[in-house]
Amino acid sequence: MQASVIVFPGSNCDRDVAVCLEAVTGKKPNMVWHGNSDLPDSDVIVLPGGFSYGDYLRCGSMAANSPIMKEVVLKAQKGTAVLGICNGFQVLTECGLLPGVLIRNADLNFVCRNTRLIVDNNTTPFTGLYQQGEEVVIPVAHNEGNYFADDETLDELSGEGRIVLSYAPDDNPNGACKNIAGICDASGRVLGMMPHPERRAETALGGEDGKRMFTGLVEALS
Amino acid sequence: MKATVKITLKYGVLDPQGKAIEKSLRQLGFSSVNEVRQGKLIELDIDADTPEAAEKKITEMCEKLLANTVIENYDIQLNLAE
Numbered sequence: 001m002q003a004s005v006i007v008f009p010g011s012n013c014d015r016d017v018a019v020c021l022e023a024v025t026g027k028k029p030n031m032v033w034h035g036n037s038d039l040p041d042s043d044v045i046v047l048p049g050g051f052s053y054g055d056y057l058r059c060g061s062m063a064a065n066s067p068i069m070k071e072v073v074l075k076a077q078k079g080t081a082v083l084g085i086c087n088g089f090q091v092l093t094e095c096g097l098l099p100g101v102l103i104r105n106a107d108l109n110f111v112c113r114n115t116r117l118i119v120d121n122n123t124t125p126f127t128g129l130y131q132q133g134e135e136v137v138i139p140v141a142h143n144e145g146n147y148f149a150d151d152e153t154l155d156e157l158s159g160e161g162r163i164v165l166s167y168a169p170d171d172n173p174n175g176a177c178k179n180i181a182g183i184c185d186a187s188g189r190v191l192g193m194m195p196h197p198e199r200r201a202e203t204a205l206g207g208e209d210g211k212r213m214f215t216g217l218v219e220a221l222s
Numbered sequence: 223m224k225a226t227v228k229i230t231l232k233y234g235v236l237d238p239q240g241k242a243i244e245k246s247l248r249q250l251g252f253s254s255v256n257e258v259r260q261g262k263l264i265e266l267d268i269d270a271d272t273p274e275a276a277e278k279k280i281t282e283m284c285e286k287l288l289a290n291t292v293i294e295n296y297d298i299q300l301n302l303a304e
Binding site: 057058061062065093094099100101103104105106107108146148149150 | 235236238239242286287288290292293
């Protein structure tokens, strides 16, 4: 499995996720600069966490309009798996691959801690190694992670099984509608999530609940 | 041509910053404050032959980048005096 990680000015989890991808694939991912308009052939494209363009205007809004994103959208529409983590999730909503928007945390505080997540859909290429309904621990670190969408969109997401990950009801860190932590597109191949699976991928760093997402991805795509 | 774009959160969208400002104003003794909503103001200077052309262009800018219409409304004001 060949992965590509898109690097925006201000991305800061690009190298962490690259380490994680290399550990499970045995291959160095392509690190692709946002200003490029060519994307090497990839089985999965990762939009990493960070503060692309300093979060100016709205989180992810400038990154969503950068040259490489035209390619990412085209590849996603042709079925390439795309994973957006944290800022990457914000970019996916801003570029229209995923519905809704991530607004300021309800209590206005930056939140950086472990969260308990429920795996609501284990049939996506990202979640195949989790049990349906399993509770896992993956950390969040964000200021704008409060998922918002109109009621119609929320009903559609929940009716179609597109809420892939949700915070345990007593552990919602940001006020997100329906405790949403991660959603996918209609094909299930584009996943955006606020928690950072790459930060929970080594036992030395607290656990491997996040690593299973990447290992599962390799199994699903190989 | 100069223009300002006012971007506000749609009603029904949680505005935690507006709420925090509202609380702070009350703490300062401004008890008459009922509600505070916070938004953005963007000033633009653009080349356009007519006000209609300017407005059309700025509307396109709002839809593509300046506003996220899932949660925000935008209002374009052209400054024709200058």
